[in-house]
Amino acid sequence: MIKQHPIRIFNKAGDPPAPQNKHWxxxxxxxxxxxxxxxxxxxxxxxxxxxxxxxxxxxxxxxxxxxxxxxxxxxxxxxxxxxxxxxxxxxxxxxxxxxxxxxxxxxxxxxxxxxxxxxxxxxxxxxxxxxxxxxxxxxxxxxxxxxxxxxxxxxxxxxxxxxxxxxxxxxxxxxxxxxxxxxxxxxxxxxxxxxxxxxxxxxxxxxxxxxxxxxxxxxxxxxxxxxxxEPPEPGPEPTPAPIPPEPEKPPIVDSTKLALLITQSCTAAGISNLIESLISNTKLADEATVNAALTNAKAVRDLCVAARLPEFTQEFVAAGLSAEAVRGRLFDKLVSGGGFEIDNSLPISDDPVPKIQAKQPDPPSIWAARQSAQSGQSKSAKGTRT
Incomplete structure (x- = not known):
């Protein structure tokens, strides 16, 4: 059991960021x-x-x-x-x-x-x-x-x-x-x-x-x-600057390869229903964007499953919501739904190996076996000669 003291009350925020050299x-x-x-x-x-x-x-x-x-x-x-x-x-x-x-x-x-x-x-x-x-x-x-x-x-x-x-x-x-x-x-x-x-x-x-x-x-x-x-509003005209050397051309993006990456990753993770949404959201811009979207989609799926609301996964991913935003949405849905359901079952991956149950004693069978053994011994003794 984990206890948190003192209680911190937020405006639906996630965990506070680690201290950095920044100010609010x-x-x-x-x-x-x-x-x-x-x-x-x-x-x-x-x-x-x-x-x-x-x-x-x-x-x-x-x-x-x-x-x-x-x-x-x-x-x-x-x-x-x-x-x-x-x-x-x-x-x-x-x-x-x-x-x-x-x-x-x-x-x-x-x-x-x-x-x-x-x-x-x-x-x-x-x-x-x-x-x-x-x-x-x-x-x-x-x-x-x-x-x-x-x-x-x-x-x-x-x-x-x-x-x-x-x-x-x-x-x-x-x-x-x-x-x-x-x-x-x-x-x-x-x-x-x-x-x-x-x-x-x-x-x-x-x-x-x-x-x-x-x-x-x-x-x-x-x-x-x-x-x-909306795109940012244009600012004042900047002072002309010296023309810089021509930058290197960006690498050509292989859209087919990125689409295949999404398809294979979603299939392996069991979220094939999110393939279309991820392709649409990422626009197959580059590999970094695709990998980030895949990571977020898996996190969203895990949150929805944990909240027992897996049916909202596709909706949240299609909307481009982050895991942090989904956490707040799920909380609202759970509260508005009239309460929480407590699940104290173990995760599937942690289920223990079924134990072999010992067979219960059967007195009639034991008695019959003993009688049969004694009868066999008596017959054997009668057939023995000195």
Whole structure:
């Protein structure tokens, strides 16, 4: 049995990435004396790269002089809920000096964090998303009951954070929207009191940068997801540069060979029904793309089989979903289906060799055998002469 302490509650994220030299926030101060101001950018998944809200709070305190206005800009799919609550409380302590700004998206834990600001300005084409807390858990029934209790408590913390920003909000309606995973436009957020005013719009597509994570959510707006497939907008004309030497021509791709690779690999893995989808998705671009798609397809198949929903494998692969996105979709389907089915049987590959059962004693047969043996011995003795 595996127990995880403390409980980390996410916005349908997978396991946090290993610590690297990356950040999900940045801070800068500009101006001097009376014109000094501080800008903070939370442009990433809160709590990733091994950096917690504790470090965020320390960095902000080191830059803050106690009087300068602070603007905290958000473009985040969310992250660790408790880190989001810690940021919420840190911004709340700054009082009227703090303005929260939603540049593109403040989802899940990020929506909790931004509501800690004294004033919240949301861009006209930005969105705020609110939903239930979510986590992974393992253990026995008592462990899982404790996790469920922790999630209930986390839910109350979320409601309290939103009501701190919008004290007049109808709590029954707020809980309904949180439970339904609600995506709020700028005007809707202002109407509810979770934002104070609508600001100038920004290029949402230019700010997203987290498209893969958006696919974790069940009700992400299609208009928002559609932007992920659009080509980037052309920038200003670059300064002419010296003409570089002619690059080497790329190797010729053997489409037939790659199609054969997909066919043979799928047949060997028992996923022949995915051949057509994989050929369509990869467009037989190159061997690396094909191998990556095959690896992902096998992972998706394994997840669907583990969830006892193998019938969704082809649908998920055809949609080009990653294993991480599929994990979130399967969780939603299991929950909406009315509960979980616990399977305590051993995997087929681990089934023990059947044991040979000993034959049960048969008293009548044993008695008959003894009588026959004794009778034979008596006859033998009578035929012996000295």
């Amino acid at each position: 926030y940045s801070l800068k101060a500009s101006g001097e004396a009376e014109t000094r101001s501080i800008e903070v950018y939370v442009y990433g998944e809160i709590g990733t790269w091994g950096i917690t809200a504790n470090q965020f709070v320390r960095d902000l305190a080191a830059l803050d002089d106690g009087v300068s206005p602070i603007v905290v800009a958000f473009n985040s799919v969310g992250g660790d809920l408790f880190d989001g609550l810690a940021i919420h409380n840190a911004l709340s302590r700054l009082g009227e000096r703090c303005t929260g700004r939603v540049d593109a998206l403040a989802a899940s834990a990020a929506s909790v964090a931004v509501c800690g600001a004294y004033k919240v300005v949301i861009a006209s084409n930005a969105m705020l998303m609110i939903h239930n807390p979510w986590t992974y858990a393992a253990g026995d029934a008592e462990d899982l009951r404790k996790v469920a209790t922790a999630l209930d408590q986390a839910m109350e913390a979320i409601i309290a954070a939103y009501k701190a920003k919008a004290p007049d909000i109808d709590e029954v309606e707020l809980r309904r929207m949180v439970n339904a995973e609600t995506w709020l436009t700028a005007s809707e957020a202002v109407a509810l009191g979770l934002a104070d005013e609508v600001g100038e719009g920004v290029s949402v597509k230019a700010c997203l940068g987290q498209g893969g994570a958006l696919q974790r959510y069940q009700h992400a707006p299609q208009a928002l997801l559609a932007q992920l497939d």
